Amino acid sequence: MNQQLSSLDSIRPGERAVVRRLTVGGSMRRRFLDIGLVENTAVECLGRSPGGDPSAYLIRGAVIAIRARDCRGVLVAPVREGTSWA
């Protein structure tokens, strides 16, 4: 299955996606792993802060705010509306 991948910051509020790959290294990668952002994790963008950045994401039942710049290191496959959601 070769799906079009986009980075996490392109997911708009209300949209959902599944994590495919982390492209960052170092401490940010470890941070992401700590919050459970591993392959096949479902993510939902909940909204953006009043300044437009950071955005809040629902990850494994917890809400985490991440800045757009950091989100670029997370490649996701968008989930189309109507697809079954586990």
Added chain:
Amino acid sequence: MGLTGSSTGRRARDHRTPARILPPQGGRVIALAGNPNVGKSTVFNGLTGMKQHTGNWPGKTVAVAQGRLTLGGQEQVLVDLPGTYSLFAHSAEEEVARDFLCFGDPDAVVVVCDATCLERNLNLVLQTLEISPRVLVCVNLMDEARRKAIRISPERLSRRLGVPVVGISARSRADLRRVMQALEALPGESLSPCQVRYPAPVEQAAARLQAALQAYDLRRLSPRWLALRMLERDAALEDGLRRYLGRDILSDAGLREALAQVLPELEAQGYGPDRLRDAMVSALVGTAEEIAAEAVCRGACGYSDHDRRLDRILTSRRTGYPLMLLLLLAVFFLTISVSNIPSGWLSALFGLAEEWLTARFAALGAPAWLHGLLVTGMFRTLGWVVSVMLPPMAIFFPLFTLLEDCGYLPRIAYNLDRPFRCCNACGKQALTMCMGFGCNAAGVVGCRIIDSPRERLLAVLTNSFVPCNGRLPALISVISMFLVGAADGLAGSALSALLLTGVILLGVLMTFAATKLLSVTLLRGLPSSFTLELPPYRPPQVGRVIVRSIFDRTAFVLARAAAVALPAGMLLWIMANVTLEGASLLHRCAAFLDPFARLMGLDGVILIAFILGLPANEIVIPIILMGYLSESGLTEAAGLTEMRALFVANGWTWATAVCVMLFFLLHWPCSTTLLTVRKETGSWKWTALAAALPTAAGILLCMAFTAIVGLFT
């Protein structure tokens, strides 16, 4: 605002040295671990009867706290570790937590989990189980989970994890007793906890290292855990390991040889350093997912529709900032409008007490100087400190704690991250700034939640730009005396609240300006990356918040102010009554400072009051009063009206009031805060800068304001 006697000043523990903690004879050492913001501190307080502050935002426990509890007639030590998501030791807190679990020799570990978010919490449980089998899992917030239609089976979880599990609501005493019972029953070494299975090549490599490790005495360390960390090339471990084992086994020829064999093979199988770490975390997360699927039956997500709606209102582009302002305004309005009443009562009470004391002194035939020193000097200053400072504190503290308790504070950090990033700083600085409203010393300690050293220093140096709880009441009294004017009652309070909010906003603005200034000069650098958890909203524990914030924090702050007010009052009385060549010492000092003070729109007495107020800002206004009274020969200044008359008689105008407020907002932090800065930065230079920065800003602003006013009058 973790403000208690133990979180500031000399009792604050250094978080980098989790020394081996010795249990009382025959007792055990029990470590308390858990993710941030899962109610760990509530469990700790409940078990030990201590009053460590709790709040609903991640990063509460930045220092290692310890308390005692009695189990089966035996005294035990409970150690509260910083909240962490994992034990990979990426941040200072994680390192402290892990080092204590590995090398602090705890006899048992209690891992506190959040029932509404169990899956992610299991990650830490599984990692802890790799270190020690003597684990008790406490699933906290069961009541909240029930409300969110999440059902958890502690029995099933216990079977799967291989260690005892208790489901609790840490606010309930009965539940805490069950934790104690479970702890008492916790067996020594006989547990066989669930182990995470890593990909086959990793397991094989670990097994070979484990075999090599058999030649060494590892004390209580798990050989499997150590083997896995060696595969990870975890350098942060070496020091602790050497100290714990008393020798450096990692540089032992046998082990190095084994490692040199295993690592290239792993790499050949595709497990280089990055890939290996990913595989380990994925296995952990996968196992947690599996276990959670078995033990948790969720009707809904931990982040409920209710939370979703609230967040949409509180953090949206249109309403986020206005609501933040409105909340601030509401808190100040309540503080001002309610505190006027008890303030009047208290000052009347102290007036009566002073009369009574004066009569006693006269009846006993005490000399006038003794009466002056003890009653006019010490007792009257104390009376002012209590009646002016106590009511606003006793109202502001609980209100602010309520906001904190329900989970709004992280939203402030979320809303303000953008502006802070523009100053090349971290959004979490908003949290430490909010803590500064309670007490700047506590705010400075709280800066430990910021990971990047540069951004932490920015937050430390700019913390005193927001007025602490000792300065707020002073600002309030100046505002109500001079700027509200004829408006009375609720309208007056509303106007005062509006003005105070303006002052606070100026403080916040100055925080941004100072942060920006530092980040383009002394502390240059790019903003680092950050993730911030927004915890679910929780109904605040109103009763407990009120009791705790009044009896614990308010009493603590007031006691400190009183302890400073007594000697300061005495000193001031002496200065006002000892004459040198016809003029009192006070008069001489004031006259000396006067020319400079005039440039800033103040006068000599005010400036002396600020200088003498270094130990505690609460006593500045009382000292000004004392100074004026002793010079004018007046004896009474009970209420705000008399105070105003006295100030006006000494040349105060609305412009003086504005300058006093500006200087209150921006001058050197109190000595406690300065000592805390010294402790946190380890450098007198940064401490000096933390004092010089707001002072320079205050002097400049006051002078500019005075010059501008001078142009128009």
